[in-house]
Amino acid sequence: MKLTFALLLAPIAAFAFGGWAVVTVDDLPEYVVTGRAVEIPFSVRQHGVTLLSNLTPRVTMRAGGSESVASVRAGSQPGHYIATWTAPRADYWSIRIHSGFRDSENSLLPLRVVAAGAPAPRSMPDVERGQKLFFAKGCVTCHMRGDAGVDGMKIGPELTGKRYVPDYVATFLDDPDSSPLSKATSTSARMPKLDLKQREIASLVAFLNSEGQVAGVHRQWR
Numbered sequence: 001m002k003l004t005f006a007l008l009l010a011p012i013a014a015f016a017f018g019g020w021a022v023v024t025v026d027d028l029p030e031y032v033v034t035g036r037a038v039e040i041p042f043s044v045r046q047h048g049v050t051l052l053s054n055l056t057p058r059v060t061m062r063a064g065g066s067e068s069v070a071s072v073r074a075g076s077q078p079g080h081y082i083a084t085w086t087a088p089r090a091d092y093w094s095i096r097i098h099s100g101f102r103d104s105e106n107s108l109l110p111l112r113v114v115a116a117g118a119p120a121p122r123s124m125p126d127v128e129r130g131q132k133l134f135f136a137k138g139c140v141t142c143h144m145r146g147d148a149g150v151d152g153m154k155i156g157p158e159l160t161g162k163r164y165v166p167d168y169v170a171t172f173l174d175d176p177d178s179s180p181l182s183k184a185t186s187t188s189a190r191m192p193k194l195d196l197k198q199r200e201i202a203s204l205v206a207f208l209n210s211e212g213q214v215a216g217v218h219r220q221w222r
C-alpha cells in the first residue's frame, strides 16, 4: 500500500517542484519593419501555470552574426512583460527570451524583418503561423513534435505524427481542463491554459494536423 502511494506521488513531485517556467509570447507579429519600435508582449508561468511577476527577463535577437537587445518592462498584468525592439536591418532574426526565472527561456523561430518602405509580405499560411506559435507560445517547453521541442522538458505527450479532430482539439487548447481530452492521458501532469486567442488556436490546429496519421487518441474521443 505504502509503496503504491509513493509510486503514484513520484511523477507529481517531479512535475510540481522543478524550477522551470513556460515563456509565452502573447502577441506574435508576422513581420516587423526596420527602424520602427515594435512591442512584443510575453508572459512567464512557473510550470506553465503560476504567473511570475518581478522577474528581470532578457530578450536578445540574432541575425547573421549580429546581436541586438530589446528593452523589457513589466506589463500591467501579473507575470506579463513587454519587450520593445527596433530592428536594425532586414533579415530573419532569431529571438531568445530568458525569463529571468532560473535558466528557463524560449527560443523562437526567426522573425522576419523587412526594410521600411518595402512592400508588406504576404500573410503567412495558417500552418506556418501555427508552427511559429508552437514555439512562441511555449508548447515546445513541454511537447515534442518532430524537431520542435527536443530541448524541452518533455512533460506532455509527444505530438509527432498525430492528428486531431479540429473542433475537439480547439476546445481543448482554449480550456484544457474542461475537455475530456485532458483526462484521456495517464500522466499526472496537466496541459495548462495559456490564454490563446481563437485565431492562434486555428493556426495551431492547422499546424498540429499538417502531417501524419490520425492518432490513437482520436479513437478515445468517441
Ligand code: HEC
Binding pocket: 022, 047, 048, 134, 137, 138, 139, 140, 141, 142, 143, 155, 156, 157, 159, 162, 164, 169, 173, 176, 181, 182, 183, 184, 185, 187, 189, 190, 191, 192, 194, 204, 208, 215, 217
Ligand atoms: C506545461 C507544459 C505544457 C505546455 C506549455 C503545453 N502543454 Fe500540451 N499537454 C501537456 C500535458 C501534461 C498534456 C497531457 C495531459 C493533458 O492532456 O492535460 C498535454 C496535452 C496536449 C495535447 C493532447 C495530446 C494527446 O494526444 O493526448 C495537445 C494536442 C497539446 N497538449 C497541445 C499543446 C499546444 C499546441 C501547446 C502550446 C499552445 C501546449 N500543448 C502547451 C503539457 C503542456
